Amino acid sequence: MIEPPFYPIVYLRGYAGTQGAVEDTVSTPYMGFNRGSTRMRQAHTGAIQPHVFESPVIRLIKDHGYEDAYHDGQTLPVGPVASQSIWIFRYYDVVDEVLGDGNRREIEFHARELGEFLRHVRDATRDPANDDVQEHTAQFRAYLVAHSMGGLICRCYLQNPEIPDIDGLINDEKKESHKGVDKVFTYGTPHGGIEFRRGLGWVEGLRDFIDPNDAGNFGPRRMREFLALPEGASLQSLNGWFPEERVFSLVGTDARDYGAAAGLSKRAVGPLSDGLVQIKNATVDGAPRAFVHRSHSGHYGIVNSESGYQNLRRFLFGDRRVLVEMTNVAVSLPPEIGQKMTDGSKLRASYHIDMIVSVRGVPVELHRRTWDEESAIFRQYDELTSHPTKLFTAFLLPSARVNQNRESLGFALRLQIRVPEYELDNRLFLDDHYEGGILFSDKLNISVTPRNEGESEIMYGWDSETPNRTSRKLELLADAHARVGEIPFTTGSVRPGIEGNLRLTVSPWNS
Numbered sequence: 001m002i003e004p005p006f007y008p009i010v011y012l013r014g015y016a017g018t019q020g021a022v023e024d025t026v027s028t029p030y031m032g033f034n035r036g037s038t039r040m041r042q043a044h045t046g047a048i049q050p051h052v053f054e055s056p057v058i059r060l061i062k063d064h065g066y067e068d069a070y071h072d073g074q075t076l077p078v079g080p081v082a083s084q085s086i087w088i089f090r091y092y093d094v095v096d097e098v099l100g101d102g103n104r105r106e107i108e109f110h111a112r113e114l115g116e117f118l119r120h121v122r123d124a125t126r127d128p129a130n131d132d133v134q135e136h137t138a139q140f141r142a143y144l145v146a147h148s149m150g151g152l153i154c155r156c157y158l159q160n161p162e163i164p165d166i167d168g169l170i171n172d173e174k175k176e177s178h179k180g181v182d183k184v185f186t187y188g189t190p191h192g193g194i195e196f197r198r199g200l201g202w203v204e205g206l207r208d209f210i211d212p213n214d215a216g217n218f219g220p221r222r223m224r225e226f227l228a229l230p231e232g233a234s235l236q237s238l239n240g241w242f243p244e245e246r247v248f249s250l251v252g253t254d255a256r257d258y259g260a261a262a263g264l265s266k267r268a269v270g271p272l273s274d275g276l277v278q279i280k281n282a283t284v285d286g287a288p289r290a291f292v293h294r295s296h297s298g299h300y301g302i303v304n305s306e307s308g309y310q311n312l313r314r315f316l317f318g319d320r321r322v323l324v325e326m327t328n329v330a331v332s333l334p335p336e337i338g339q340k341m342t343d344g345s346k347l348r349a350s351y352h353i354d355m356i357v358s359v360r361g362v363p364v365e366l367h368r369r370t371w372d373e374e375s376a377i378f379r380q381y382d383e384l385t386s387h388p389t390k391l392f393t394a395f396l397l398p399s400a401r402v403n404q405n406r407e408s409l410g411f412a413l414r415l416q417i418r419v420p421e422y423e424l425d426n427r428l429f430l431d432d433h434y435e436g437g438i439l440f441s442d443k444l445n446i447s448v449t450p451r452n453e454g455e456s457e458i459m460y461g462w463d464s465e466t467p468n469r470t471s472r473k474l475e476l477l478a479d480a481h482a483r484v485g486e487i488p489f490t491t492g493s494v495r496p497g498i499e500g501n502l503r504l505t506v507s508p509w510n511s
Contacts, residue, residue, distance in 0.1 A: 005317050010118065010121065011056075013032045013150055014032075014147040032147065036058070064313065068086060075088075076117075079123070080125065089150075115180075122140045140180060141182035143182055143316055146187070156226045160226060183315065183316060184242070184246065185315055189277070191236045192281030193220055194278075245286075247288075248315045250290055250292065250312075251282040251283060251290070252302040253294075257275070258275025277296060290392060291367055291375055292305065292365070293368050318396050321509040322396065322411075326503075329498065331349075331496070332497045332498070333347075333496055334496045350421065353377040354376050354418070355414070355416075356414040357412070359410065360409075362400070366411075394411055397409075410446065411446055414441075416441045417439045418438055419438060440489065442463055445462075476506070481508070487501060487504065489501070
């Protein structure tokens with residue numbers, strides 16, 4: 001019987017660029033979802049110790065009671081298989097020279113096969129002795145979890161009207177269906193394509209023209225075809241075919257640790273990327289996302305990471321969604337700038353916003369964007385002061401509490417806003433400028449206590465006032481199906497300075 005929110009999980013691996021990579025891929029049962037990692041970290045004693053992440057497969061089994069869907073060596077067991085199971089969509093099997101015919105297939109082919117695969121999962125997870133066919137069919141949903149190109153296959157299945165859904169529906173009928181999918185989680189997917197740094201545009205043209213080993217799937221012309229996007233629409237748009245809030249984008253920011261075999265791609269794509277996918281292209285428009293300092297793949301890859309897993313489990317199984325935005329920002333300029341300005345002076349200023357988010361009891365950060373790692377949020381003066389800036393979306397999971405006797409769910413955010421460089425009348429203003437200066441820096445501690453009927457009580461406190469404690473109650477106002485509250489921050493009368501609010505929008509999740 002399907003027991004939400006513990007739906008079957010279907011994993012789709014990323015792109016295999018060579019036939020050798022295809023053969024390596026199909027020779028492993030979990031196609032990368034079973035890969036873990038060991039990293040060094042400093043313990044509270046000061047000693048340097050290894051920190052082991054076993055793999056997403058093992059952790060989902062240990063933490064949430066999932067089962068492996070494989071049975072007697074069969075990749076598509078007939079069942080019955082527990083609904084709380086992990087499945088691997090082995091779409092590269094048909095490309096392998098032993099298991100298939102060695103010929104590459106188009107994204108649309110794999111998307112059609114994904115619909116067939118979901119239908120098989122639905123039928124195999126029905127217990128003939130206890131589950132009514134119609135009831136099971138109506139209740140069935142699956143989670144799609146995908147790395148890199150696997151996320152584009154998911155999007156093609158979801159939003160291309162000519163790709164049949166789990167019930168064989170196409171076009172308008174498909175648009176109104178649930179498609180057998182509850183949520184989608186993508187690791188390092190090039191939702192906006194893969195771009196090369198300035199001066200290497202010829203590489204993109206060569207890729208899109210010759211299309212070696214389907215690399216053209218990451219160019220705008222081909223993406224518009226298989227995602228069924230009209231000319232002018234954002235490549236990162238779901239185009240109304242699936243709810244954006246039910247797609248999560250995990251973005252890698254470590255371009256340096258991408259594997260040695262991918263050195264050419266790393267050099268071609270450059271910084272502000274995970275080594276292969278640029279940060280700006282790794283998200284779905286309007287969807288929640290998190291940034292982690294991991295590379296596209298390899299030993300320091302985004303899939304085989306504790307931070308990736310912690311985001312995954314909270315998005316799939318959590319019961320509260322918290323969106324944090326920076327609003328009503330006002331910035332005061334240095335007095336020296338004002339003294340030099342005259343009527344008609346042109347002033348430009350840019351700001352870098354560092355944001356690190358952690359949850360109570362978890363030894364890794366769930367979200368990390370910093371200037372030092374070339375991933376900070378960048379805003380011009382006018383953008384910062386006239387529009388809200390989305391900082392992050394957190395999902396809270398009661399079962400992950402360190403102390404199960406404590407009602408509240410705790411997380412903290414470290415916020416730094418770096419002193420900008422000022423440009424006055426097209427000349428840098430360097431008087432009294434020191435590189436690396438901070439305009440604002442503090443840590444905000446937040447505890448969310450679930451109440452009846454989806455309500456929440458929120459307490460907060462800044463480290464500068466009450467270190468690692470919450471001391472004030474946040475007043476929440478009703479807003480549609482959510483509750484909204486604002487926490488002020490300020491540097492006071494110091495100039496240059498900044499003030500504004502952090503707006504928290506809290507809504508039920510998985511209800």
